[in-house]
Amino acid sequence: MQRLAVSGASGKTGWRLVEEALARGLSVRAIVRPESLVPPAWAAAERDQRLQVHRLDLSSGEALLHALKGCTALVIATGARPSINLAGPLQVDAAGVQAQVQACRAVGLQRVVLVSSLCAGRWLHPLNLFGLILVWKRLGERWLERSGLDWTIVRPGGLSEDDGRAEAEGVVFTAADQQQSNSIPRRLVARVCLDALEVPAACGRIIEITSSPAQPMDSLQQWLEAGPGQAGST
Template sequence: MTLVAVTGASGKTGWRVVDEALRRGWSVRAIVRPESRLPDALSAAEREGRLDVQRLDLSQTEALQHALSGCDALVIATGARPSPNLAGPLQVDALGVREQIQACRAVGLQRVVLVSSLCAGRWLHPLNLFGLILVWKRLGERWLETSGLDWTVVRPGGLSEDDSRCEREGVLYSTADQQESNSIPRRLVGRVCLEALETPAAIGRIIEITSSAAQPLQPLATWLAAQA
């Protein structure tokens, strides 16, 4: 991968996607909101010239297109945050994803991985008390699926901040609407996103992921090959 862009790169999952990509020696363009504070690891990478950081509002069409120009792939790690604004999930997880899709098409960026959520599209779920978040996530997924881009949707379960779990847990992969609960470290989500970019068989797939110590270690490519 020559240059990968990551939106939502200052968020709890997004910064781990960026950090994992840098550890692999990839060139990364981190796209963050103007007021966002970068985690220490990314701030250091920016100071050292190992990370290109673009600060912009994703609703700024020309700025977003400029930030995506020259990139070979995009990981969309944006997501609505808890807020009194119940329109936030609609604005971020649906309309915000659509804006990013349109920008990709405008600049000829073809490969996109979207971080969504387990149970996306479900109506009867507690998460929907927060502005129908799963409903809007599914709408964002659908816009990506019909975009004509080379897409992959990654649906993680409950997101854990415990990165140490990554070294002792394997990923449980499944197709759409097969899993309903269990969790996964955010860093493992980042690793799966990058594996998806490296794996042509991931294109056009919705991949649900959780993890556990009982699950054997298995690369995404191995699981996808078994699905063929």
């Protein structure tokens, strides 16, 4: 059985990733902050040994290596939280991603999907009022792109908590730097990340995603087979 690691697993996108992965029959290792609360629903999966929870700080190299050892893939869903600490995005979205990339290389984990953001790398954007978050997200992307790992970067638009939208809207897929706004439910983001792990053609691509009720419910594989072109970098 494949064992998937999910970092940031107690976050709003992360716990959905864990839930969707378990529903697909994957064994999951959830990586969370030491103080994080986890959903009570995880208890049954832990009892069945389909889920392991590792509590650690990403700056703890040995703990991170231990958490990733034996996993076949990693979805990085960590992200800086709104805070008066303007260094948070640098610490989490850049340095934190770098630490995870280095740990993957050290333990031989080759396949990584990173949840980033639309407009990553842009300077003139309101989100950058929060510690230059889009600048640091792009730096984190670059660490992964240059890692030698099999990577996919997923850039979602504005994140919605409405899971009901996931059953009523299709995903708008584009390559890098094609979308600037619009939203997508976190549930769909989780599904696209897991789909990317199953589609070899998703490797080495930056994929931007939003959703719309007017969009056909095509899969990631269908979009890639239609020939979206090479995902660019900025």
